[in-house]
Amino acid sequence: MKTLVAADDFVDARRLASRCGSGICENRRYKPITMKSPRIWIAAATLFVCHVAAQSPAVRLWAVSDGVRVNPDTGQVFEARTDIHKDYPAGDFRQNNSVWNAATKTVSLKAARNEFVAFQVIVEAAQPVASVNVKFPGLTGPNGASIAGKGAAVLKEWYVDVRHVTTGYERSSLGPGWYPDALMPKRPTHLYSGFPFFIPDLYNNIPGQKNQALWIDLFVPFDRKTAPGGRYSGDFEVSWKGGRDSIHVVLDVWDFALPQQTHLPGDIWNGSMRNMPPDEELAYYQLARQHRFLPLIYAYRPKIKISGSDVSLDWTEYDRRLAPYLDGSAFTSAHGYWGPGYGVPIDHMMLPLNNEKGGDDSTVWPMALPNGRRTPEYEAVWKEAGRQVRAHLDQNARTRSVAKIAFLDGLDESYNEPAYEKMLYYGKLLHDAMGRGWFKYRVDGGYTRPVMDRLAREVELWVCHTEDFSIDDVDYFRKKGIDTWFYGPMIYEQKKNGGCGSNTFIDLDLLVNRGIGWVGWKYRAGWVEWEFDWNAYAAWYESENYKDSPDRIYNGSGQLIYRGAVMGYQQPIPSIRLKAQRRGLQDFEYFWLLAEKPGGKQAVDELVNSIVYKRPFGSQALLDTEIWKNNPEEWDKVRIALGERIAK
Template sequence: TLPEVKVDLQSGLVIGDPALSLEQVAGRFNLWREGTVAQVNCLPGERLLFQLLLPAARPGAPAVRSPGPISVQLFAVGVARNPDAPEVAVPDVLIPVDSNGRAGIPLHDPALFPEQAKWRSYLLEIETAGTKPGDYPLHIRIPGDGSQPELELLVHCLDGREPAQLDFWLDLNEYGDKYLKFLKAEKRKLTLKDRLPWDRVAYRLAHRHRAILNLLPYRSQAGAPRKYFVPRMVNRDSLNPQLDWSEFDRRFGPYLDGSAFADGQPVRHFYLPFNPDWPAPFRLYQQNRTRYEAIWQAFARAFVNHFREKGWTQTIFQVYCNQKPGPNNQIPWHLDEPKGVKDYQALRYYGELTHRAFAGAEPVQVRFRVDISHFYCDEHRGSKKKDFRVNGGDRILFPVVDIWVISDHSLYGEEAARQAARLRRQGREVWVYGDTPPLQESGRLSAWKIYHAWLQGWNGFMAWKTFADRTDQSRGTNFLLYDLNMPPIRGIFSSLRFKLLWRALEDIRVAEALTTPPEKSRAVVTHLVGAAERGDWHTLWQFRITHQLPQSTRLNGAQ
């Protein structure tokens, strides 16, 4: 059935859609009927996602046999709990299961698979890369007491063009390598060697889902660089820095040259460590501005020269100032989520400094980024403390900011959306940021978030925080991935919500491939965003399994 339908595995109630019952889901969106073979359509290179919901009384996990070139990844879906509603067993933690139905942890572990659960959820991800038109049967053996019924799923690959990659991304912001917290529980100092294999797990997990793992390389308020995130300075002359790049290259080089990824494509974005407190301390800004700026320029030259030598020219390197006034710094401005004239003027200064310091960096790409909450925000219209209009934010910041990351509560407003479209026409990047989908929110709203952002012409959606180290950490609004140390559960795991955001991107790719010219896909996605908004599960389901375009879109030239 649809993976967006979340079922409380203890009560059997549908989560986030009170009007929808489990009986209705089974009656309307069940691929299998007794004695039948289920069929789904796909395009070459598409990835399909389905939910398999089984009674918890059946021991063990399903086993899957698939013909080459189709491959299948099965996940057992463990529960997470909102601490404000701990009685609801929300399916969210994805535990990989191999083709023989074996998982890396016991599937009866009560931390993820409650003993009182009535249902067990599995996620079936089908990869069709390299397929030709034709039929590919998958056989799914369902565990049971003595009997093991087998379901057949016929994947029909259509004779159509392979969906192209979108110019739209998920940006996974995180503060340093917080995803290693499960290792830090061992209470010993982590070496670079300890970090490398888990870096690769985290980066590959993101990249496979059209996401950018973007790690802030300095302590977010103090500005000091984090260990193993910057090259080591081997002399004491900040105006002529000699930098040892060996550890940096070993750690991040495979992601900047693409060699770590199956598609060979480097990461799209990468934070640089430049900020008001590095490479020169902020007190030098106050005492000797000329020397402060000269140090910035000296380090910028060193970075650019090294990146050129390595050929790291496809990644967009970001200079981003994250500080706000606080006990850990001397910064007097809100550089992250600026509010007033002085904040905007300070960001203007750092934007101009970035452009001067990195002038002539080409073909290395360096951009100045600002994250802003109040951008033509209707809620604070007329406020001298927060209104972007009153404080001249456009006049001060538009000339220097290359990448705009704007809060959803502003960007969903009409005026903010118009101004964002203007910035896009000028060649600037515009991203929307906000909370990640809550655990108890309907999965269809995850799809809506992506459809809507793509239709607006934005570059992507940024999650302001990515990892959680507990399954009951919060209501889900500040993480998409798990780094868990709950023996025998240990490692980095995806969430169902992360998969649903990615699946919406796949819907858009398919819409583009099915329409001629591809621009007409906007009509299809407009139809899908309306369906997600009003709870029209049927439209989403039919598009996914048949790839038939909605009649109401009336597309000329649709295939």
């Protein structure tokens, strides 16, 4: 007899495990084989399938949390470096970790409503594998409720090559290597990287790549009717040329929601968004809102005409551009938004004012010093412009709720007597124009207590560099009515770390990003970072995005978001470091919720101090890199303990 035997390129790894350790073939190509009996045919078919299975790539699936990164060559966790910190995570992550159980092939997570929670699936293949694709319809929960669509996003991790450790962190850096960082939304492969893909990836070009990480972002909706508390579950399936496998995902949702408002004040300074087209700018604002931070744009300005001491302001373009952010409509479905902070206006805004910086008057507003001298006409223009700014921003009730900040970049981090005199001069000028209590006059820098004692007459917001941040000084000036935020590195391995206002280095562990929310609670202080978009076009292929000399090289400095256009996306692309920062800012909302309960504040303080057990920043933390527990699983345990207590 003559029959047909499948010579397939697809093997289901689960269904044929009992026969030959792989799968049953689908009928895609056929070869005619002459058989003398059915028994011989069955034996021949079995041998053939086993032969195909033996040649199929061996693919293994496992998972890790959102707090670590996996080396695409070795499969080792970058953060598993007990030679750097003895309490870094350790063990066989392929078998078990805080979210993964290999015995049951299950990922287990917990979340509140209005919260993002994430995990990573590692697709590992010792030999090259083709046509890797995923199928994840989402999770199904109580009464047919689901977490799906945008709320169950699959993102492909893009790796960047760190060739040299970040300057100043020679001991703390996790070292050179290909780090997963950019998170690319799932899309079909055409001329750009997408799905299905190869291992090694054809576009990323990683020497010796043996695994590809996938990031799964789950968002639990705010509304209880949409997402009632309880257990949600579903299967995450991976297929490839020669097989398929799946893991089970379980998400337990507590019956409470994280607030729509963000209770930790802070922002990330940005200088590029105001030059973007409105649609692109909107996409950045919305991405930032989904990650619970505010881009602080310096600075939007109305058009101005000055004649003598008369001032005329044209707000048309200013209002058209900023109104959706000031009234919150930019964060509604009318503008395509979904996620936390729905419909909530931005928390605070920068006023359009600035003075000369080092003799450069190109960014001055409302006017530059005439011939370098202060005149009555000059002061009259500043006061009238300030008066009109207040009058305009007070017209709308929702705009009135947005906190106003006046900051003069021309005096940023200035440490000399003439600068201190100018800070006081302009502070008084602006307070005379706009009144005290309507805005906060801000200065940035690591100023001494005697200097701040002088500036306290006018300053209401002091953004202090972490190198000089002292909680004793902070408490002292709080009593004088000065709010204090911090900016700069979280960890000080060396004194020269203070030369940067960034806290975003790729080759440090992710706790430096997550720690913002925890230290913010510990010190009851807001936070600021310098930039998220620095050299973001080149960052896809060049990790050293900031270097001003061979002796000063930073990986990922001031860069948490990638320009999607480089890879054919019409949207900004988040990084894993941004996700880690989001995790810490969401953690802060857990702190706030429990603190609202009787006795909760003390409980939160005890839990936070059990993780951040020393006083970060300032002279007492200089050269001390052991300021908190270094295992992210310990931080996760505290978050879960907080969630259980809030849910009671």
